[in-house]
Amino acid sequence: MSFFNKSVIMAVDAAYYYGEQDPRLLSVAKKQGEVTLDDAGLAVALGLKNDKEKEFQKKSIVLSDGSKGNKGGVGILRITEDESIFSLVMKFTSQGDSHGHYDKLSYSFYNDGEEVIQDYGFSRFVNIEPKNGGGYLKENTSWAKQSIAHNTIVQNETSHFNGDFDTGNKYHSEKYFSDFSKDNVQIISAKEENAYPGTKMQRTMALIKNDIFQKPVLVDIFRVKGDQSNQYDLPFYYFGQIIETSFEYDSPEKLEKLGSKNGYQHLWKEASGAAEAGNARFTWSENNKFYTLTSATMQNDSLILGRLGASDPEFNLRRDPVYIWRKSNTKDAVFASVLEPHGSYNPVTELGNNSFSQVQNVEVLLDSDEYTGIEITGTNKNKLLLVISNNDAEDQHNIKIGNREISWKGNYTLIEN
Secondary structure: OOOOOHHHHHHHHHHHHHOOOOHHHHHHHHHHOOOOOOHHHHHHHHHHHOOOOOOOOOOOEEEEOOOOOOOOEEEEEEEEEOOEEEEEEEEEOEOOOOOOOOOOOOEEEEEOOEEEEOOOOOOEOOOOOOOHHHOEOOHHHHHHOOHHHOOOOEEOOEOHHHHOHHHHOOOEOEEEEEEOOOOOEEEEEEEEOOOOOOEEEEEEEEEEOOOOOOOOEEEEEEEEEEEEEEEEEEEEOEOOEEEEEOOOOEOOOOOEEOOOOOOHHHEEEEEEEEOOOEEEEEEEEEOOEEEEEEEEEOOOOEEEEEEEOOOOOOOOOOOOEEEEEEEEEEEEEEEEEEEEEEEEEEOOOOEEEOOOOOEEEEEEEEEOOOEEEEEEEEOOOOEEEEEEEOOOOOOEEEEEEOOEEEEEEOOEEEEEO
16 A cells, blocks of 8 residues: 555554644654544654654554454564665464464565565556456456465465465464574564465574675575375465576466466466576566565476466456466475565666676575574675574574574574674
């Protein structure tokens, strides 16, 4: 929703008036340039007239969900580098009374306000009457609400809660931990144990700033534990042009749909390849910036390049691309990856700067019920080790990874080699 939408203006004014009259909200209202015609709007106008405003600082925050704030929530993580803000929005909410999207543990990622990894949102053309009267389209149900339309795990090509609204309303994800106390790392972790019967999911995401990288990176550790073998798909809805991949792929002469239902019928399969044990790198460019997703893959993992638009004869859906990481016939899985913004391109001089990734390797060194540890190696050979305690929140931990003894207290530790 736009910063200048009347609903947002009303919310800012009401939050100021009925809250503690936080002067930082006045700077937001000042940029909006409009107030509501009521007591709340008057209070904001008087606050601005009397020069009470302070600059609103965009910091990491967790917003709770539910009328009592006990039904999961949304984590908004921010980290700054050279006056640019890199932002992560991670959802571990309840289903929502009318929301109804099957998107547990999904996320969006932004580079200074530009959407890099998108959430498709609704399928609608609000108040554009020539398009179905200006309301919701049937693809809102067949596509936008389905799990494959979001950046989260999809099991056996079936949406969370089997796409049943009433079942989804009964459950919500749970925040495991978050830590925003450090300048170089902002981290959050959440769990979902009801989206699929017999399957538990935990996602830990961190924005990390380190000399290994040119810019802050997004580290994503998505653990899945099933009581039987399944197919797991993890999509990434990126914007832009593919630049390079580290894996080979085949492109068919005739496009086929990725599946037949639960949103898969709306995706064209444009290409696919098989991953090797080690890493898969996928680089693209958008708005003269480069991005590389480096994933710790296993032998026989599948990598699929797709595009939205199948089963859509009326062109109701955008033709957006997607990169899907698939693991087949497995009970337990770890999807560990690093999303790295890097470099730029100058269309005037036609010169690219730092167009190559600075991440040499991402490796899962440890994964058990108790701990998960991944190591990131840069092209300068420097390394970062991120270890997560999967169960015990604040206990003292003493573990051994390889020949290395590691001790810490708390949910996680980040060690630079």
